[in-house]
Amino acid sequence: MNFISTGEGSTVILIHGLFGNLDNLKTLGKALESNYRVIRIDVPNHGLSQHSDSMDYPGLAQSVISLMDELAIDKAHLVGHSMGGKIAMATALANPHRVKSLIAADIAPVGYPARHDLVFAGLESIKLDQLQSRGEALNQLVEKGIDEGTAQFLLKNLSKGDEGFKWKMNLEGLKACYPNLIGWYNDKVQSPLQFTGASLFIRGGDSDYVTADHKQAILAQFPHVQAKTIEGTGHWLHAQKPAIFNRIVSDFIDKHDRN
Incomplete structure (x- = not known):
């Protein structure tokens, strides 16, 4: 999996959304790299990463863990936007001992109707x-x-x-693979998984990707979750109000980096 690593310290892995690449969260990476080792990845089938005919959240989560193993990273903070948020969530659900904290930007742990x-x-x-x-x-x-x-x-x-x-x-x-990407990890396993570590869901105030209807699904899978809304933003909240978004992410990671 193609990646760029900057900075030193505890590791933060940034995961972009569908049709994106590792530059999508570059501004956040620059805000974090003075205090952390920041790894921005090209998700499989994107950017310069490998192409594959199969793509689902169990496999994508394993790709993240395999990269961590390759780089000898024991635990990391995971930050993902949209599909990247689902990849981060799936990684945390399947490998809770490898995740210091989880931040999902404008996405919920549910299946979605086709939008693309x-x-x-x-x-x-x-x-x-x-x-x-x-x-x-x-x-x-x-x-x-x-x-x-x-x-x-x-x-x-x-x-x-x-x-x-x-x-x-x-x-x-x-x-x-699009049906897998709009679907959800826990819908595909016999026993739904749960991540009890520190979690933060950030939603755009004008976005319909995370609504009140998703609250129970979020709490069932991420019971220690915190939530933030950035008003005046849509699905691309990290690009529309980067200073606010970056501060929210930085503050949360700082708070939970002692784990």
Whole structure:
């Protein structure tokens, strides 16, 4: 699994969401690296990490643990946004002794309805072998009904080499595994797991990803949870109000780094 490590001290692992890469939480990483060792990862099938035809939360959680083993990290703080939050939660549920604290940004430990059909359709509509420029790709996504901000984010996955444009992410694999990614870990095991360590859920005040309907599912799986809402933000709360988000995360990790 591709990663970048900065700073020294206790380890914090930052995990991005669907269609993202290790740069998505770079601003948070910079805020933490003066006091901690910060590891930003490319989730499998994203960025420069390996491509795979199979992708589910048990496997993704094991990928995090395997990286920790490779780097001789006994315990780490885990911070994840959206799908990355689910990966962090799954890792904590399956390996509670390896997690100092858990922070999930704007995601709940539940299954979700499909929300990305338009995105997949837009990305698949781009004929890479005929593409002349990134601007052309942007225009094509906008024409498919994707807002420009989201289109710019998605096109961070587009790279150009001697043979033309290609996706860094495994688009075909992500689409095939999408039902697993919107599903949930505890729904797939016989005995639901629980993480009793320190947990923090941060939600965007204008987002519908974490609602009052999710409270019981959160408490059942993460009974020692704390919750914060950042008003005036949506699902991309870490990018919309980074100073507030970074402070909330830093304060929580500082408080629980003695474990």
